[in-house]
């Protein structure tokens with residue numbers, strides 16, 4: 001390390017500490033999960049300024065990148081929003097004595113669900129990050145038909161190449177009357193889902209899909225495709241539950257509704 005770098009580090013470190021302390025003193029935002037208040041959440045990517053104008057212009061829902069993560073509990077906007085939906089709709093109690101399948105379980109959400117004394121709680125991921133999580137491919141779920149009362153699949157389908165098979169698999173393992181949460185980013189002005197095999201590099205996927213691991217950009221036909229998979233749509237409008245000010249305060253997307261679906265059947269009752 002040369003003298004210039006040493007001096008730069010001597011300045012940069014105290015500045016970073018000062019910035020962090022100032023952020024903690026702020027009251028502009030509150031994390032809905034851990035309850036801490038501060039000036040700003042951290043952005044999804046440090047280079048969020050370079051976000052693709054392509055998908056920004058398509059009025060993407062579920063793709064907020066600014067004010068994204070909580071410095072204290074690391075919750076993301078999509079995780080905080082589920083807490084808010086679950087509180088407002090009293091969905092927590094539906095997990096009690098229920099068989100629950102949770103894909104890509106969020107770190108703050110799964111301990112809370114566990115507290116609800118489920119009958120069975122299966123956490124799954126194609127690439128499990130711990131021994132508690134089973135290796136489950138959403139397009140080939142290793143459980144019999146009608147196994148679960150509730151499936152949580154929050155921001156997963158946009159990563160799955162054969163998403164139609166994934167939708168049908170979730171439908172298959174749900175019992176009649178069972179519910180699933182299938183949040184995914186989508187464009188609110190694009191009619192048709194956009195997907196092209198030639199968009200096959202990280203750079204192109206970020207430009208057109210918003211993320212290197214996304215394989216498509218859903219349009220409004222997402223909802224028709226869910227219905228074609230057999231689901232009944234029970235989408236819950238966010239603006240009927242939370243005001244724009246509340247959403248800004250907790251930094252969740254005002255336009256993002258809860259994509260709640262159910263498997264109709266004899267035992268089905270609308271809630």
Ligand SMILES: [Zn+2]
Pocket residue numbers: 031032033034035036070071072073074075
């Ligand atoms: Zn937090």
